[in-house]
Amino acid sequence: MSPEPAGIVVVGASLAGLRGAEALRRGGYDGPLTLVGAEPHRPYDRPPLSKHVLAGALDAGATRLPELTALRARWRLGNTAVALDRAARTVRLADGAVLAYDKLLVATGAEARPWPxxxxxxxxxxxxxxxxxxxxxxxxxxxxxxxxxxxxxxxxxxxxxxxxxxxxxxxxxxxxxxxxxxxxxxxxxxxxxxxxxxxxxxxxxxxxxxxxxxxxxxxxxxxxxxxxxxxxxxxxxxxxxxGATRATGWLRGAGLMADPGGLTCDGACRARDADGTPCPDIYAAGDAARWPIPLYGDRLVSVEHWGNAVAQASHAARNMLAGPGDQRPYAHLPAFWSSQFGINIKLVGLTAGADTVAVVQGSLAARRFLAVYGRGGRSIAAVSFDQARWLPAYAEAILTGSPVPPITDATDQPRIARADPGFPPPRRAAPAPSPAETAHA
Amino acid sequence: MPDDALFAAVTDPANRADPYPLYARLRERPVARQRDGSYVVSGHAAIRALIFDPRLSSEDLPPFRRPPTGNPIRDWILNPIRSRIASAHRPLIFRDPPDHDALRAAVMREFTIPRVQALRPRVVREVDALLDACRGRERICLVDDLSYPLPVSVICDLLGVPESDEPQFQTWATQLATALEPDARGDVETRRHTVAAFDAISDYMRGLIREKRRCPTGDMLSGLAAPGPGGRKQMSDFDLIATAILLLVAGHETTVNLITNAMLTLLRHPEELARLRADPERAPRLIEEVLRFEPPVHFRTRKALGAITLAGETIPKGAPIILLFAAGNRDPARFDAPDRFDPDRPDLEHFGFGGGLHYCVGAPLARIEAEIALVALSRRLVAPRLMHDPPPYRPGASLRGPEQLHIGIDGIA
The missing domain is CATH 3.50.50.60 (FAD/NAD(P)-binding domain)
Known part of the structure; x- marks a missing residue:
């Protein structure tokens, strides 16, 4: 099949793909835009699936994401990308179609790890x-x-x-x-x-x-x-x-740093080739991307959080439209939320590598509290159980690398005791060796 | 005027009608130290950061003390005990977590949207009756004829206070509201009156709560007096009395101001009044902009539990803080053309109901009351015109609102 010109191609039609495409249009991109999605559905929201949908409060079909910008996109839904040819600048789809891209945004996300x-x-x-x-x-x-x-x-x-x-x-x-x-x-x-x-x-x-x-x-x-x-x-x-593995199997053989831990990018969301050189025309965002996070010493992470998908896709889109001399680094403070057993849980920062945890407001016994994680004496993350209102103050403390506890003299502050947070030892080597430290959400 | 005297000028009654130029000057330094060691926070971003700062305390009141009576048993034994109890059971707007959270959660369990929505017909009836009573007159005083009587009767209905006791409540509410003004705290005579009103209403509430326990009537007070989830008492009786009083006081003058400020603003913008008359659906939009433009509460005080650095200024531990919400609402860094009344603003994140953990619990009720009142006023007042501009204001700088608002009319439709 001869390649069809597809303009900017976004592979992955979930949250990151959609928000990335919107950001391209908002950023002034006027050319052809193609979205490829493995599922037959228009982009939908995942957080309610394990909550309201299971509970029966919301039909699975009612989770479609609002499309915030007129996309004028060609949708290739129910169709999986199976191969990338960087030399020819094409993406081959499961149905045999071949898309010729000007630029590519990889937003294929992750897949649930099946039972063997x-x-x-x-x-x-x-x-x-x-x-x-x-x-x-x-x-x-x-x-x-x-x-x-x-x-x-x-x-x-x-x-x-x-x-x-x-x-x-x-x-x-x-x-x-x-x-x-x-x-x-x-x-x-x-x-x-x-x-x-x-x-x-x-x-x-x-x-x-x-x-x-x-x-x-x-x-x-x-x-x-x-x-x-x-x-x-x-x-x-x-x-x-x-848990999940990154949906990067289709990139095998493309000469990129991609494995089940993600597609490795530089600080500007550009995919790195096998030599580590950033590709000027291939970007990644969301769960599938593995990127150096400045706040944590440029450690490579892949972050499976809703907020990261939105922010990173918008950032990648911005850089896709900017010239090579104007590639801005992606700086993001990861955050997630969960709701379970009647408790609203929110976390800011990354807990990986924490050697300390301290309850700084409320108490574990009351199940309403705010706890700060530290590493080497500095605050790296904070979690709240039904106390989310205070998180912005602690996020600020994490951004400035404050000591633990970052805030003394707070309301509802107990006598602060530091403890070992009790993280399990690092897992034995995964099937494919990977430098990524993964934050699960 | 020196920068560290600006807030003193805000509290000066001479500036009551138009404090906004002072606010603009204060905003030049979003966190500004005043001569008395307090810090005025007037920028939108700074206020927002502070209301979510865990070091901000609302327990900023001095211990409750009754003025001397001359009777030694009273002054040395009875009153100190009663004062200790009152200090330990302040209403929740003067409490910090975790006590605040427990009390607020109990109130929120009762202050439900269905319960508030159920008050709609009552508000409509009340507003119509109050306007009917003005028939045949050439002018009304909005404050006396509508804004003032309406909220008390609504809050009494919500709480479950018998209608026959409403006039008494009206008096207590007025007296207790003055206690919320920081400048009123020092005055001995005012304190004497406040304490008397406080004792009288506390006794009344104690009896009413007993009554509601014996014979629940489906209202808010019956709900608060009943056992909560798990069969435990939701709060102590002292806290319950303080909460009931708070709901009465906080729900009263604030709503008076909201309705009066809204009508004053509409009379100053007759084109908006005409649009509302033609399209009552505009009411919610108008009210939100009034909450930004002329909010019912201009500031609240707090205390710094620890040193807080913000906008280039460090507020030391223990310093009093004034959150100048009304100035944040007009911050040009946050709102385009902030001094223009524009109900069609796309973005209206105002502090008209405060913010953070003390955000007004009665906001949905206030919105309903203001909406119904404004729509009725726009439709029923024939050719309304403002008789005095600016109108005379009540003394309070925080709970700021007109004392009277005379409106000339050609009749009541």
């Missing part, structure tokens, strides 16, 4: 939760009235799902290899608050163990999980909340 087929992954009743169709299928399975739901993985998605399931009155067990939920994101000191809430809400929490395999019945439906500690859990519905 060898240990029961193919059984009916094992779900992942990432996209709109996943949420719709899972909601239907919940409505059918499962006898017991097993949630594997106590990250943000696993915890939000568990919270929803308890609200629906369903029996649920959460299995997590760490002593508390959210251990990777927040450490076990703060995670302990969620462990308590989870049990109060009537969920069964099985910490410190892992599912080895699932077993099915004659019809291929999951009936039980075998755990590493030798026990078994009877469950007819499973949510595998194992």
């Amino acid at each position: 087929a060898a240990t029961g992954g193919g059984l009916t009743g094992i779900h992942t939760l990432r996209g709109r169709d996943d949420a719709r299928a899972l909601r239907a399975a919940l409505v059918a009235g499962p006898r017991r739901v097993l949630v594997v993985g106590g990250g943000l998605i696993g915890c939000e799902a568990t919270s929803c399931l308890r609200d629906l009155g369903l029996p649920v067990t959460l299995v997590d290899p760490h002593p508390t939920p959210l251990a990777n994101a927040l450490g076990t000191v703060v995670g302990g608050v969620i462990a308590d809430r989870l049990r109060d809400a009537g969920a069964v929490f099985r910490p410190g163990t892992q599912v080895r395999a699932f077993e099915g019945d004659a019809s291929g439906r999951v009936v039980r999980a075998r755990l590493a500690d030798g026990s078994a859990i009877e469950a007819d519905l499973v949510i595998a909340a194992l």
Whole structure:
């Protein structure tokens, strides 16, 4: 098939892709614009999927993102990019079409890590939760009235799902290899608050163990999980909340620094080729991008947060339209929120590498508090449980590298004690060695 | 005038009618130290940063002290105990987290949107009755004839105060509102009156709460007096009395000012009054702009629990802080042409209801009352015209509003 001229091509039609495309138009780009999306849907919002949609308060179809600018774009939805040819400046799609790009924005996001087929992954009743169709299928399975739901993985998605399931009155067990939920994101000191809430809400929490395999019945439906500690859990519905890998497989062979940890970029959101040289015409944003974050010593991170997708896509779009001499560095303070067990959780900064946590307002016992994470004596992140109003002040303290605690003489301030935050030791080498430290959201 | 005397000029009644030029001068330094060691914060960005600063305390009042009576038992035994109790159970606008949060959460559980919306017919009826009473007159005083009586009767309805007790409430509310003015705190005579009103209303509330517990009537006070989630008491009886009094006081003069300031502004902008008459849907937009342009509360005081550096100035620990909301509302760094009354502004992030954790709990109710009152005024006053401009103002610099607003009319439609 001969290449069709496609102007600027945005691969990935979710939040980052949409906001990036809008920023291109707002920035004055008037040429052809093509958006490629693996799913058949126009861009939609993911945060409600593990909350309102599971709870039945919102239909999965009602999550479409508002389009804030007239895009005048050519949409290639339900079509996956399968290969990039940098020499020919083309992207090949699953249906065989070949798009010739002037510039390329990689916003392919991430994919839920599936349960391996060898240990029961193919059984009916094992779900992942990432996209709109996943949420719709899972909601239907919940409505059918499962006898017991097993949630594997106590990250943000696993915890939000568990919270929803308890609200629906369903029996649920959460299995997590760490002593508390959210251990990777927040450490076990703060995670302990969620462990308590989870049990109060009537969920069964099985910490410190892992599912080895699932077993099915004659019809291929999951009936039980075998755990590493030798026990078994009877469950007819499973949510595998194992985190995500970056959707960069289609870049294999393109001569870029891309692996399941992301597509490596320079500080201006330009993709680096295999030699580390930034490509002048290929940019990345959102979950798929791995970038040096100035605030944390230019450590390479990929940030799976809603706010980063918006900010980074807009920034990349701005640089795409600017000349080579006017590439501005992307400086961003990561932040995420979650709502679970009736608690509004917000975090600013990155907790990776924290050696200290201190509750600076409120108390863990009251489950209303603000805690600051420190590394080498400096504040690097802050989390709030139902205390988000104070976060901007602490964000400021993180930006200026204040000591821990950054603010003394605050209202509702307890006697401040520093503790080990209880982050799990770094995971053993991933299948593909990767320099990225990943913040999960 | 020296920069460190500007706020003293703001509190001078001579500047009540138009404090805005003083605000403009204050804004030249968004955080400005005054001669008495207090800090006036007048820039929009600086106010915004401070209301979300954890070092800002609302517990800035001196301990509650009753003026001497001459009776030694009273002065040395009874009154100190009562003062201690009053100091420990201040209303929530003078409290910090976590106490503030618990009290506010209880109020918010009762101050629901459905409950506020249910008051609409009552407000409509009340406004119509008040305007009907003005038939046959050639002029009305908006304050006496409508703005003043309306909010008290609405808040009494909301709380569950019997209608027959409303006139008494009117008097108490007026007296207690003066206690919110910082300049009134020092005056012994004012304090004597305030304490008397406080004692009288506290006794009344104690009885009413007992009544509501015995025989709940579905109103807010019945709800607050009932056990909360988990079957526990939502707040102590002292806090409950303080909260009920606060709702009455805070919901009263503020709303009086909102309605009066709104009508004054519309009479100064007759084209906007005509547009409202033709299109009542404009009311919410108008009211939001009034909240920016002529807010009912111009400032609130706070205290710095620690040193706070902001806009190039360091506020030392313990310093009194004046959040000059009305100046932030006219900050040219935040709003285009801030001194123009323009209900069609695309961006209206004002401090008309304060901000941060003490943001007005009654905002939805105030909006409904003002909306209904303004629409009725625009439709029913025939050929309204302002008799005095500027009108005479009440003494307060914080709760700033006209004492009277005389409007000449050709009749009531």
